[in-house]
Amino acid sequence: MTRLHVPVPLRWSDLDAYQHVNNVAMFRLLEDARITAFWRHEEAAAGEAWPTAILDTGPHATSHTFVAGQQIEYLRPLGFSRTPVRVEMWIGAMGGASLEVCYEVYDGAPGGFPRTGPASGEAPYVKAATTIVVVDAASGKPRRITDDERAAWAEFAGEPVAFRKRG
Template sequence: MARVLVELPLRWGDQDEYGHVNNVSFARYLEEARVRVFGPGGVHTGMDGLFHGTHDDPHKMLLATQCIEFIAVLEYSTKPAKIELWIGKVGGSSFEVHCEILDGASQERKVVARAISNLVIVDGTSLKPKRLTDAERQAVEPWGDAPLVLRRM
């Protein structure tokens, strides 16, 4: 199993009026985890800095789709949430990042949400999809694991 673990602190303001972490915060956690893995100075997986998407970068990584399946309530805690992230599928110009968000305050492995994010690599100027290079494939493929299967709506 080749997964990257990212720990993110919960913020008091992430809660909603029901006293649990709001669903919008989950999307932000997923975004931050992706930035920490793929951005410059990331978690040193070999994928860090691969697709940082700065204005002068020759290619960028764009979020095409994202589906989040909520499984359990996540209540505020001073313990960070844990996001396990892996590559579930690699396509011609895209790849799927699969994630499980875990309650960091739980003594057991408690999954509170699952998500699949489809990321497309595009040319930095035209913003048209660009095929992954061999080097890009080699960087993401070691982090492959079994793809998630989410419930359908």
């Protein structure tokens, strides 16, 4: 399975009193990665588009996304670094109008890393999943994922995140 490898810079304000990335800030990092990976951006015109970045953004977009649920598991503290972290992402499930976006957060690499590739095999700081629903902007109701969207995202489909059992 191929994963997206999205660099996300840390901000000094992401840290808490214990000098690691705060739990709320971690959700923002995942959101930044998700927006980079799934929404069209200006760099697309320069030929640097993410292969999954096919949803339009802005006031004229015909579709929006709605976060229906999120789950996160913190595995070890992530401290500050000037090198962007690497958020590895994949699709854990694709329904009629929804996607389960899966994540693992790793150290970055000075000089960067490829945008796509296999799982790193390293120990992640965090694993998480977000269920997003694609919504028709005009009606505000869920809309079916199109064949083009499915085709763009299919290469990145894999097993959902396995969270620890609570008990």
